[in-house]
Amino acid sequence: MPRAARFLLLLLAGLALLTVVAYFALTKVTRDWFERDIELRSRLAVSSARQSLENNWRTDRARLTETLTDITRDERIMGAAACSREGELLAATEAYPREFTCSSLLASMRRDAPASADSWSTTPELPSGSVRLSVTFIGGESQLRRAVVLVHDVSYLSRRERTTRNILIIAFFVLSLCAALVTLIAARLAWRRWTNELRKALKGGASIEFLPLLRDVRTLARQLASDREREARGGLWSPERLRATLTQYLDGERIVVLANREPHIHERTADGIAVLHPASGLVTALEPIMRACSGVWVAHGSGSADRETVDKHDRVRVPPGEESYMIRRVWLGEDEERGYYYGFSNEGLWPLCHVADARPTFRAEDFAQYVEVNRKFANAVCEEVDSDDPIILVQDYHFALAPKMIRERLPRATIIAFWHIPWPNAERIGICPWRDELIAGLLGASVVGFHTQQHCNNFIDSVDAFMESRIDRESNAIVQGARRTLVRPYPISIEWPVHWLEQVPSAADAHVGVRAELGLSPDVLLGVGIDRLDYTKGIEERLFAVDELLTRYPEFRGKFTFIQLAAPSRTKIERYRKLNERIDEVAAQINAKWSTANYRPIVLLRTHHEPASVFRYYRAADLCYVSSLHDGMNLVAKEFVAARDDERGVLVLSQFTGAARDLTEALIVNPYDLRQASDALAAALHMPIDQQRERMRSMRRFVSEFNVYRWAGRMLVDAAELRRKERMSGRLDAMARFTRTGNS
Ligand code: F6P
Numbered sequence: 063m064p065r066a067a068r069f070l071l072l073l074l075a076g077l078a079l080l081t082v083v084a085y086f087a088l089t090k091v092t093r094d095w096f097e098r099d100i101e102l103r104s105r106l107a108v109s110s111a112r113q114s115l116e117n118n119w120r121t122d123r124a125r126l127t128e129t130l131t132d133i134t135r136d137e138r139i140m141g142a143a144a145c146s147r148e149g150e151l152l153a154a155t156e157a158y159p160r161e162f163t164c165s166s167l168l169a170s171m172r173r174d175a176p177a178s179a180d181s182w183s184t185t186p187e188l189p190s191g192s193v194r195l196s197v198t199f200i201g202g203e204s205q206l207r208r209a210v211v212l213v214h215d216v217s218y219l220s221r222r223e224r225t226t227r228n229i230l231i232i233a234f235f236v237l238s239l240c241a242a243l244v245t246l247i248a249a250r251l252a253w254r255r256w257t258n259e260l261r262k263a264l265k266g267g268a269s270i271e272f273l274p275l276l277r278d279v280r281t282l283a284r285q286l287a288s289d290r291e292r293e294a295r296g297g298l299w300s301p302e303r304l305r306a307t308l309t310q311y312l313d314g315e316r317i318v319v320l321a322n323r324e325p326h327i328h329e330r331t332a333d334g335i336a337v338l339h340p341a342s343g344l345v346t347a348l349e350p351i352m353r354a355c356s357g358v359w360v361a362h363g364s365g366s367a368d369r370e371t372v373d374k375h376d377r378v379r380v381p382p383g384e385e386s387y388m389i390r391r392v393w394l395g396e397d398e399e400r401g402y403y404y405g406f407s408n409e410g411l412w413p414l415c416h417v418a419d420a421r422p423t424f425r426a427e428d429f430a431q432y433v434e435v436n437r438k439f440a441n442a443v444c445e446e447v448d449s450d451d452p453i454i455l456v457q458d459y460h461f462a463l464a465p466k467m468i469r470e471r472l473p474r475a476t477i478i479a480f481w482h483i484p485w486p487n488a489e490r491i492g493i494c495p496w497r498d499e500l501i502a503g504l505l506g507a508s509v510v511g512f513h514t515q516q517h518c519n520n521f522i523d524s525v526d527a528f529m530e531s532r533i534d535r536e537s538n539a540i541v542q543g544a545r546r547t548l549v550r551p552y553p554i555s556i557e558w559p560v561h562w563l564e565q566v567p568s569a570a571d572a573h574v575g576v577r578a579e580l581g582l583s584p585d586v587l588l589g590v591g592i593d594r595l596d597y598t599k600g601i602e603e604r605l606f607a608v609d610e611l612l613t614r615y616p617e618f619r620g621k622f623t624f625i626q627l628a629a630p631s632r633t634k635i636e637r638y639r640k641l642n643e644r645i646d647e648v649a650a651q652i653n654a655k656w657s658t659a660n661y662r663p664i665v666l667l668r669t670h671h672e673p674a675s676v677f678r679y680y681r682a683a684d685l686c687y688v689s690s691l692h693d694g695m696n697l698v699a700k701e702f703v704a705a706r707d708d709e710r711g712v713l714v715l716s717q718f719t720g721a722a723r724d725l726t727e728a729l730i731v732n733p734y735d736l737r738q739a740s741d742a743l744a745a746a747l748h749m750p751i752d753q754q755r756e757r758m759r760s761m762r763r764f765v766s767e768f769n770v771y772r773w774a775g776r777m778l779v780d781a782a783e784l785r786r787k788e789r790m791s792g793r794l795d796a797m798a799r800f801t802r803t804g805n806s
Contacts, residue, residue, distance in 0.1 A: 070245045074238050081234040088226050093219070100214050101183065104196040107133045108210045112200055115144065119152065119208055126153040133212065140193065141213040158213060159188065162195060167211060171197055185216065192216055299772035301354035307775045308355055311782035312453055317357035318446050320439055320464060321457035322403065324361035324389050325349040326380045328371045335367045337382055339673055341594050341629035343697040344457055344482050350557035351774045352387040358446045360439060363391030392442050394435065401431025403460070404634050411459045414494055415483045418598040418691040420637065429496050433463060440467035450474050453781065456507065458482045463499065466506030476781045479507035480552065483694045485517040488527040498528050505540055508784050511552040511777055513695045513720040518549045548784060552777050553724060554695050558769035560704045562673040569681040569708040576682035580665055582623055587747050589624040590683035592676055592698050594631035595668070597641050600689035600716060600733040601626065602648055605664060607689065609652045610740035612663060619656060622747060625665045627679060680705035685746040687714040688721070689733035695720035699728065700765050709755040709762070712746035724764060727757035
């Protein structure tokens with residue numbers, strides 16, 4: 063029962079009890095008071111008529127009756143009688159009830175009252191209601207005593223009691239109503255405040271005080287979910303468990319991944335061939351999956367020494383020294399790369415899917431290349447499979463058409479397409495001249511995955527708007543003929559523990575090392591931002607937030623430095639080149655404003671950093687600011703959390719990332735709102751260690767449980783389930799065909 067309802071019930075019970083007690087107490091007091099009043103009245107009435115009574119007592123019965131009648135002029139005295147000492151009725155008024163004989167009254171009085179008493183009263187019941195009889199003696203000595211009996215109407219007494227009771231009942235109801243109203247208003251106000259807080263927190267305006275409550279709710283939900291899962295399959299998700307899942311559900315078949323970016327790039331350097339690891343969320347997530355499951359990763363061979371390192375089938379075993387899986391490299395000509403990668407993928411689809419104030423450019427020749435390159439990669443995938451029903455993971459917006467192309471060649475394949483960036487609403491996707499081809503291409507997959515339910519909904523709405531199909535909203539599936547495509551949210555994550563951390567110094571060492579290396583004061587507070595140089599990452603807004611911090615919080619001038627690691631990306635696209643220049647300008651501008659002889663607020667490191675180096679910066683920092691203007695997930699946020707095994711450091715996170723839904727203990731901000739962002743940076747720098755620890759611990763628990771093995775495992779289990787159903791219905795169809803042929 064809700065707290066407010068419980069409180070109200072208690073209050074009403076208390077009020078009812080109070081009313082009953084008040085009723086009895088009041089009745090008792092008023093009764094006593096009325097009795098005394100009657101006593102007094104009787105005496106007064108009798109004593110004022112005493113003379114006349116005594117004079118006519120024995121001598122003139124008619125006058126005696128008259129005197130008694132005078133007494134009854136008081137409206138509350140119904141009748142009167144005069145009784146002799148022996149109990150003889152001497153006179154009585156007309157209305158005097160004859161059943162009250164003098165003898166019986168005097169006998170009762172002798173029994174109940176002391177002999178010396180000069181008055182006595184009783185309340186007998188008459189059929190018409192109760193009356194009060196009072197006996198008053200006149201004449202001093204006992205042998206001369208004469209009794210005057212007065213009959214009082216006490217019906218007004220019960221009337222008054224009834225009125226009192228009614229007033230109390232009405233008062234009870236009025237008070238109850240007031241109590242209910244007050245409780246309701248208080249509960250509503252509290253609820254509104256709670257929901258506002260919740261909304262604010264979810265939207266990203268997270269109130270710091272509120273977060274523990276949100277965390278409690280989430281921890282509980284998470285516990286329930288993970289308990290259920292652990293119970294069902296045992297243990298946290300790990301490489302072993304993923305392998306076991308593959309064996310159990312998919313007969314241990316090898317996985318073929320199709321993703322444009324390769325996880326290990328061979329580059330020619332002055333010292334020979336080096337292996338580089340690209341700055342890519344996709345690679346961060348998928349590479350551990352491949353190491354766990356083995357198989358083949360089909361990718362664009364983009365490294366300058368890639369051709370030198372493959373075998374005659376364009377394959378190379380990786381990672382060097384471990385060789386647990388294979389990369390199959392596909393070579394692209396300049397035109398292909400320009401049209402497919404720079405053109406349609408990154409000048410068309412990328413701005414189409416991100417709400418970051420960039421207009422998409424659609425060129426027919428780019429799309430033609432996109433179609434051809436998708437076919438080229440789809441063919442390469444089909445060459446790598448080792449059965450007619452393989453498991454193929456198609457990754458990202460570079461390959462929207464590939465699922466359908468693969469399906470045409472391998473109708474029984476289980477294809478999982480995962481879209482790593484947001485999927486916009488139907489209206490926006492509608493502006494793409496080839497929206498139908500994109501959607502149809504993705505529907506070639508068995509499962510289409512997105513990071514969030516919102517993106518799933520947008521995709522289903524787009525199918526609804528532009529395709530001939532049936533939407534099974536109950537199971538979130540698109541049905542085309544006999545084929546179903548499941549549409550599901552799978553929030554991506556990172557490996558746990560992160561294997562790169564084995565090569566990274568502890569947080570304490572990184573703290574000292576990084577500051578010394580950059581020539582910063584050892585006690586300077588450090589913020590870090592790590593991104594590909596992309597306009598969706600909000601790097602400009604991030605630097606402005608630092609400027610705003612130094613403007614509004616003077617205590618951090620000379621004491622806080624922000625390091626931005628920016629890996630150059632897509633530099634052949636003008637918008638990216640301009641961004642490069644702009645970031646330079648903004649950093650220079652802010653540095654000119656706040657720098658002193660030995661202080662620099664912004665350190666811009668515009669070069670590629672290998673993962674171990676990136677993790678060292680995470681560990682050295684007091685805060686990490688992820689300010690994406692729009693991001694499917696953003697794994698930098700999760701990497702920062704994974705790096706901080708010292709449970710220190712604060713994550714300031716844009717509300718426009720998928721990660722903000724997972725990492726609610728971060729300080730969630732709107733990166734466009736510089737005041738709010740600078741407040742969050744200040745709050746992060748002022749945050750007590752205890753609170754840092756509490757938040758970090760909770761986020762680490764989340765990322766460790768909801769790691770990338772779980773992400774892949776859940777997709778594979780869903781795909782296996784679908785595959786089982788399809789095989790079953792395939793067998794049933796075959797049986798039906800056989801029966802039909804047999805009968806004919
Ligand atoms: O967000 C999707 C994603 O594939 C990321 O994994 C990666 O950061 C980016 O897009 C692609 O980058 P690139 O063009 O360098 O492969």
